[in-house]
Amino acid sequence: MNPALHRALDQINGVLLGKETQVRLSLACLLARGHLLIEDTPGVGKTTLAHALAQTLGMDFHRIQFTSDLLPADILGAAIYDRDSGGFTFHPGPIFAQVILADEINRASPKAQSALLEAMEEGQVSIEGETRPLPTPFFVIATQNPGDQAGAFPLPESQLDRFLFRVRLGYPDPAAERALLKGEDRRELLAGLRGVLTPVEFMAAQRAAREVHVADALLDYLQALIGASRSDPRFATGLSPRAGLGLLRAAQAWAYLAGRDYAQPEDLRAVLPAVVRHRLFPAVGLAQADDDWAARILLDIAIP
Amino acid sequence: MTAAARAPADPATLLWLAVPLLLVLLPYTTHLSAWISLSWLGFALLGLNGARRRRRPLGRVTLTLATLAGVAGVIIDYGGVIGPGGGLALLAFLSGVKLLQTETPRDRIGTLFVGCFLLVGHFLETQSLPHAVYMILAALALTAGFIAIQTDDCAAPDRIKAHCILAGRLLLQALPLALLLFLLFPRLQGPLWNLPQQGTARTGLSDSMSPGDISRLLESDELAFRAEFAGAQPDSSQLYWRGPVFWEYDGRAWRSIGLPPPAPVRAETFGQPVRYSLTMEAHRQQWLFLFGLPEPLPPSLPDRRTFMTPDLQWLTREPVGQRLRYELTAYPDYRLDPVLDEVSRRRALDLPEAINPRARALAARWRAGAGSDAAIVEEALRLFRQERFFYTLRPPALGTAQVDDFLFETRRGFCEHYAGSFVFLMRAAGVPARVVTGYQGGEYNQLGNYWIVRGRDAHAWTEVWLDGRGWTRVDPTAAVAPSRVERGVEAALPAGERPGGVIALDGAWLRPLRLGWDVLNNQWNQWVLGYNQERQRRLLARLAPWLADWRGMVSTLGIGAAVVVLTLALVLFGRRPPTASDxxxxxxxxxxxxxxxxxxxxxxxxxxxxxxxxxxxxxxxxxxxxxxxxxxxxxxxxxxxxxxxxxxxxxxxxxxxxxxxxxxxxxx
Structure with a gap:
């Protein structure tokens, strides 16, 4: 395994206690060049995770707090008249950073949401007729409060599909909670974090993850999973081709994190819940039992 | 046992039990007592309601009482619970009760097995082709039911199709074995489903001829028999299928007093014989129909005791209770009884005293004026031909002097009137004569090259004994309505009288369809139902001589079954490991x-x-x-x-x- 990534994981786990799986998933998501959606109730450490990720990977980091009166220009930036030069100068918005923490994305109006989501998809923004590239690498880590809370605009399915993973943090277990209660202030810890990797190193890791060997046998399994999601009557719609590709990249990243040069079914199975959680919904008339309901159905598909 | 285990099956599972059972029972409803059908429906609805509320629909005591009441009802209605009537009725009733008791997998499987038994029970009742097709559908439903109750989620609607497809595949996989068993399983004498016959409803001709007997037959489409000639087809007008012969007349009905003692038939034959096979429907009578004079005399059947009377009636000891097929070689041209013995002559001239005086007077006139018996026959036929006689199935009622009334008053009637009065006239004129009944003509099915003979082809004609010519067939009906003999009963009838059903079915466009259907039925009868010991032996002998005895059959059956099962197993289970390649x-x-x-x-x-x-x-x-x-x-x-x-x-x-x-x- 890449030792630098190992150290990065250790460092983040030192800040966010007892969440090894989620931290690993988040890192795999970034390695697979996907955007990450973290959903949970306030106060479980969503922002801490995003912040720690950015710090550890040595990337510059902006946080956008989404509110109901946020405008697209507040995200993208605007050209403002400059009296000294007598012309309009572009003042870049907070989106021009390598890691964006879009906090409570479901609090903003759909208009502001879509400004962000377009940037995520294109890797560039168009403002006043001028196209401006976003920095590379470019990640969006969005957090979202569970949709049933008051004053929220839940993201439509089409936009949810742009996030590779949806991760749920959940409450810490008692031991982690005890360590949290006894330990230092998180904000101070975050401030003390140093970058373990440079962005260039991280991009090399991304390329290496992309090179992880994928055997036909694994593709058979992946297609069996995708096919099942499309044919099973319990799902409203199946997985999109984009989701299938994302699943493969994520499995490769997961295998890379495990230090393997090939991906195996376990890798697919490990990332599957995070990939399908926000993509598969129950067919009309069926109740969704819980978050990982869809993943459980798919994990019951025989491995060819 | 936990409370959950004691709850009845969920509604979907219950439907998977009830619907196949319903399909199986549907044809039973025509002959089951209505209360059984109704209580079955009631039980099914109660069961469904209970399933929806996840509660036992009836308590144990109520259930037991209902069951006992059902058993008592069946005993009262059918006189017992053994045998095809009461036994099947009881099973049908209990299959309904079982729908209230579906807690354990054992209950559910048992219910469907009862359905399987009831399905087979149908074949005690009827073995027709449409029925068999329907039974295959019901078997499919039962199999799908078995599949559904073994799987967890039988609720989803697309599962219905999936289960039915799987059931169809299972049945198809069973087909080779079934065919093998059908071909090779040693046949017993008679079909396997032969049971003691209930009731003795007879069809076809009867052992006496009185007005109305044949006209009832003439309006029926019921199949009497099919006949297939090898080689050239005889002309329809020559097709006289001989059945009962009547000698005695009591003023009202013609009959034979007792059966004549078996005695050799005295006959001479001319010309070339023809070969034909005849497949007779069960008519629960003793007559076997004959065309021409069979050779050898008397003919014999492999698995039946038959005998032949001197007046050329062929009879079996046991009434024909199931479809019967026989093959004969026969001479269409023959001379029967070249010399008439005294007993027969007296019998053929006997008439009751002092009835029908006008007919007797007419006959006496003929006798006085004619030189020979043949001339008297000509006189009588001329009478029918020249006077205003009509062929009709609805003749007016006749008084006590039937022959007089018919000959001189009404002059409307059909074959039995003409044959009866003709024989009366002959006897009154001193010419020995007798009535012969049977079938005449039939419908020729070009598709299958055979003749279909139905109730409406029933006919009565006469034989007169002429010196030097023996018993000679005379058909007075042909003198009145030649088309009856040439083209069948419908052609001979006045337009208003043609039976509606027959006409509707006889539309030109429907005819090939109807004949094609009859060919199918005929094949089914010949090869499936009629696949008896004899046919089996003959077919297997044609394949390989050593196959034809039972040892060959049993060993081939064993080996064949093993091969079929192993092949299927290899094909089906060989598919299991899909990536055995690497x-x-x-x-x-x-x-x-x-x-x-x-x-x-x-x-x-x-x-x-x-x-x-x-x-x-x-x-x-x-x-x-x-x-x-x-x-x-x-x-x-x-x-x-x-x-x-x-x-x-x-x-x-x-x-x-x-x-x-x-x-x-x-x-x-």
Whole structure:
């Protein structure tokens, strides 16, 4: 395994206690060049995770707090008249950073949401007729409060599909909670974090993850999973081709994190819940039992 | 037992029981007592209601009482619970009760098995082709039911189709074995489903001829028999199918007093014989119909005792209770009784005293004026031909002097009037005569090259004994309505009288359809229902002579069944391991089998590492070997190609020999 990534994981786990799986998933998501959606109730450490990720990977980091009166220009930036030069100068918005923490994305109006989501998809923004590239690498880590809370605009399915993973943090277990209660202030810890990797190193890791060997046998399994999601009557719609590709990249990243040069079914199975959680919904008339309901159905598909 | 286990099946499962049963029982409703059908429906609805509320619909006591009431009802209605009537009725009733008791898988499977039994029970009642097709559908539904109650979610609507398709595939897979059994299973005498006949409803001709007997037949489409000639087809007008012969007249009805004693038939034959086969429907009578004079005389049947009377009636000892097929060689031209013995002459001239004076007077006039018996026959035929006689199935009522009334007053009637009065006239004029009944003509089915003879082809004609010519057939009806003999009864009838059903079915466009359907039915009768000991032996002998005896059949059946089952097993189970092509998967599958043998079975959806963890947890003594093999397998199957590696995995799997129990040092 890449030792630098190992150290990065250790460092983040030192800040966010007892969440090894989620931290690993988040890192795999970034390695697979996907955007990450973290959903949970306030106060479980969503922002801490995003912040720690950015710090550890040595990337510059902006946080956008989404509110109901946020405008697209507040995200993208605007050209403002400059009296000294007598012309309009572009003042870049907070989106021009390598890691964006879009906090409570479901609090903003759909208009502001879509400004962000377009940037995520294109890797560039168009403002006043001028196209401006976003920095590379470019990640969006969005957090979202569970949709049933008051004053929220839940993201439509089409936009949810742009996030590779949806991760749920959940409450810490008692031991982690005890360590949290006894330990230092998180904000101070975050401030003390140093970058373990440079962005260039991280991009090399991304390329290496992309090179992880994928055997036909694994593709058979992946297609069996995708096919099942499309044919099973319990799902409203199946997985999109984009989701299938994302699943493969994520499995490769997961295998890379495990230090393997090939991906195996376990890798697919490990990332599957995070990939399908926000993509598969129950067919009309069926109740969704819980978050990982869809993943459980798919994990019951025989491995060819 | 827990409370959940005692709850009845869910509504979907119950429907999977009730609907196939309903399909099976539907044809029974025509002859089951209405209360059984109604209570079955009631039970089904009660059961469904209970299933919806997840509660037992009836208490144990009520259920027992209902069952006992049903048994009592069946005993009262059918006189017992044994035999095809009461037994099947009771089963039908109990299959309804069983719908209230669907708690355990055993209950549900039992219910469907009762359905299977009831399905087979149908064949005691009828074995027709449409029925068999329907039964296949019902069998499909039952099989689908069996499949559905074995799976967890039978609720989803698309499962219905899936289950039915699977059931169809299962039935198709069973087909080769069924065919083999059908062809080779040694046949017993008579069909397997032959049961003592209930009721003796007779169809066809009867043992006496009085006004109205034949006209009832003439309006029926019921099949009497089918006949197939080898070679050229005889002309329809020559097709006289001989049945009962009547000698005695009591002023009202013609009959034969007792059956004549078996005695040799005295006859001479001319010309070439024809060969034909005749498949007779069960008519529960003793007559076997004949065309021409059979050879040898008397003909014999392989599995029936038959005899022939001197007046050329062919009879069996037992009434024909099931379809009967026979093949004969016969001479269409023959001379019967060239010399008439005195007893027969007296019998053929006998008339009751002092009835029908006008007819007697007419006959006496003919006798006085004519030189020969043949001339008298001509006189009588001229009478029918020249006077205003009509052929009709609805003749006016006749008084006590039937022959007089008919000949001189009404002059409307059909074959039995003409034949009866003709024989009366002949006897009154001193010419020996008798009435012969049977069938005349039939419908020729070009598609199958055979004749269909129905109730409406029933006919009565006469025979007069002429010196030097023996018994000579005279058909007075032909003199009145020649078209009756040439083209069948419908052609002879006045337009208003043609039976509606027949006309509707006889539309030109429907005719080929109807004949095609009859061909199908005929094939079904000949080859499926009529596949008896005789036919089986003949067919198998044609394939291979050693097959025809029972030892050959049984051993071929055994070997054939084994081959069929093994082939199916290979085809079906050979499909199981879909990736047997690459060596890594083969080796890993072998490894999994070895672990399964010690009780650690891999689920199809279990990833290799998960399985390895579970197996190592169960058998820590094997952990190292399991982890090694799993790692090798994963690298081989999912990793980039590496030379020489499959051999390592293969060797590791070969050397992996887990003992059934962990070594004592590790056992806790």
């Amino acid at each position: 060596p890594a998967s083969r080796a890993y599958a072998r490894f999994c089998r070895k672990l399964a043998r010690i009780g650690i079975v891999r689920a199809p959806a279990e990833a290799p590492e998960e399985y390895a963890r579970r197996a190592a947890g169960a058998r820590p003594d094997l952990a190292g070997a399991i982890a090694g093999i799993t790692r090798r397998y994963l690298a081989l199957r999912y990793g980039p190609p590496r030379p020489g590696a499959p051999a390592l995995l293969k060797r590791a799997v070969r050397d992996f020999r887990p003992s059934r129990h962990p070594p004592a040092s590790i056992r806790r």
